[in-house]
Amino acid sequence: MEDMNLSQYLAIVNHGSNDYINNYLLSGLYSSSFLYDPKTYADILIQQYKTIRKDPIERATILQSLHYLGLRKFLLAGVGPLGCIPNQISRGLFPSGVCVDRLRSLVDELNTQYSGSSIFVYGNTYAALMQIIQNPIAYGRKCP
DSSP states (O other): OOOOOGSEEEEEEOOOHHHIIISOOOOOTTTTTHHOHHHHHHHHHHHHHHBBHHHHHTTBBBHHHHHHHTTTEEEEOOOOGGGGSSHHHTTOOOOOTOOOOOOHHHHHHHHHHHHTTTTEEEEEEHHHHHHHHGGGGGTEEEEE
C-alpha cells in the first residue's frame, strides 16, 4: 500500500461534550458538579488534550500522536461554553452572558509549540450553531 501524505488533511478534534453532559450536569449520577466549579472543570477537560497516553503511540498525548502520524492541520472544535449551556443558565449557576472558554488558549499554546510545522485553529461551534438556530432561513430552512 502506498504511503498517504496526511499533512494535506484537516483533523477535526471535538472533545468534552459528553463530559459536560454526563459527568457535570447529571449531578444525581456524578459528583463532578459538586466537586468543581465551571472554570475548574473546563481546565480539567483541557488537561485531557495534554494527558500522556500509552496508545496508540507510547508516551504521547492525543494531539502528539496525531501529529506523529503525519497530520499537520487541526481544528479544535469548542463545545458550548459551560456557562452558556441552557441548563446552567436556567439553574442560575452562572451570571448571564459569562461563559467558560479555555480552548482558545490551548490553541495558542499548540501553535507556539508546533511553530512552522503545523497549524491549530479554534472552531467556535457554539456560535455557529446559535446563528443557525436564530436565523434558520439564512441557512436553507424553508417555512412550511
